[in-house]
Amino acid sequence: MSGIDKLLIQMIRNPKGVKFADLSRVCEHFFGQPRQSGSSHAVYKTPWIGDPRVNIQNEKGMAKAYQVKQVLKAIERLRYESTSE
Numbered sequence: 001m002s003g004i005d006k007l008l009i010q011m012i013r014n015p016k017g018v019k020f021a022d023l024s025r026v027c028e029h030f031f032g033q034p035r036q037s038g039s040s041h042a043v044y045k046t047p048w049i050g051d052p053r054v055n056i057q058n059e060k061g062m063a064k065a066y067q068v069k070q071v072l073k074a075i076e077r078l079r080y081e082s083t084s085e
Contacts, residue, residue, distance in 0.1 A: 004029050008075070015068040023056055023063040023071060030075055046074060047081070 007022050024042060027034070031044035031054055044054035052073040057064055 008072075011068050011072060015065040015072075018063045018065075018068050020056070020058040020061055020063045023068060026075075027054055027056060027071060030078060046078070048077070052077060 004026060007018075007026050011018050011023070011026070027042070027044050031046060034042040035045045036043040040057055042056050042058075044056075046052075046054055052070045054071055054074050056067045056071065
């Protein structure tokens with residue numbers, strides 16, 4: 001099992017306990033480098049318009065739980081769309 005898979009399992013089990021650095025690593029794996037960073041947000045480009053968006057914030061080293069859930073939904077949609085083509 002890869003490190004990304006382990007992080008995904010952790011994210012599913014406990015969205016409140018995810019480190020921002022780990023969430024960033026997962027986002028970069030699936031969506032590439034953020035198109036915006038440096039401010040309080042890191043925004044990643046998705047191949048669709050609208051929700052689920054991939055926009056994450058660093059809050060004292062931790063990721064916000066609702067943003068972890070949005071990232072999980074975006075990964076699910078990305079995987080679904082790549083298998084249905």
